[in-house]
Amino acid sequence: MADISVPSLILFIASIVVAAGVSGVLIDTVTGISNSVDQRGGDVSTEIRTDIEVISDADASVYNETSDTLTVYVKNTGLRTLPATSGGFDIIVDAQYQTDVTTSVVDGAEWRPSNVVRLEITNLDLTSPDDHRLKVVVDGDEEVFEFYVS
Structure with a gap:
């Protein structure tokens, strides 16, 4: 045992x-x-x-050839307040990363849900007439805006 x-x-x-x-x-x-x-x-x-939407009209004149400035309006369609500083955006125009970006909240002090931000991208040299593409990225959400410069 x-x-x-x-x-x-x-x-x-x-x-x-x-x-x-x-x-x-x-x-x-x-x-x-x-x-x-x-x-x-x-x-x-x-x-x-986080959700954004470019609300500029693609048929309107968004590019000023005299000052080489592209102006677009972006609406916060998400559920949270987003940073409305130029560092809070990644802007790509025609596959070129842009750093000369000025931002301003159009309808308020902060970029809250349903508010709009005006983006002014300067020092661009867009060929005309031609189709162009703008990509806006904010906190992982991206939006593409196609426009024509005549």
Whole structure:
């Protein structure tokens, strides 16, 4: 009887030690995954609540050839207040990143939902007549505006 119980006891203790080690690794892995999902969920929530729309008329004269300035109006159609500073926007015109951007909120002090921002992009040299493309990116939301310079 003692011949069977000692090896069984050793195997039992070994299996408990292995199970404890495996459970420790699994708990650490699940905690890491859970934290990643929580963080990504917050990022996705912010992106979902962010929405913009370029409301300028593509047929109107949005480009002033004399001053080489493009003026467009962008409406906050999302659910949260967005930054209305030139650093809060990524502006790309005809595949060229633009840094000479001036922003101003048209109807208020902050760019709240339903408010409009005027973007003035200067130092452009757009060929005319030709079709052009403007891409506006704010907090991960992007909008494309196509216009014609005659």
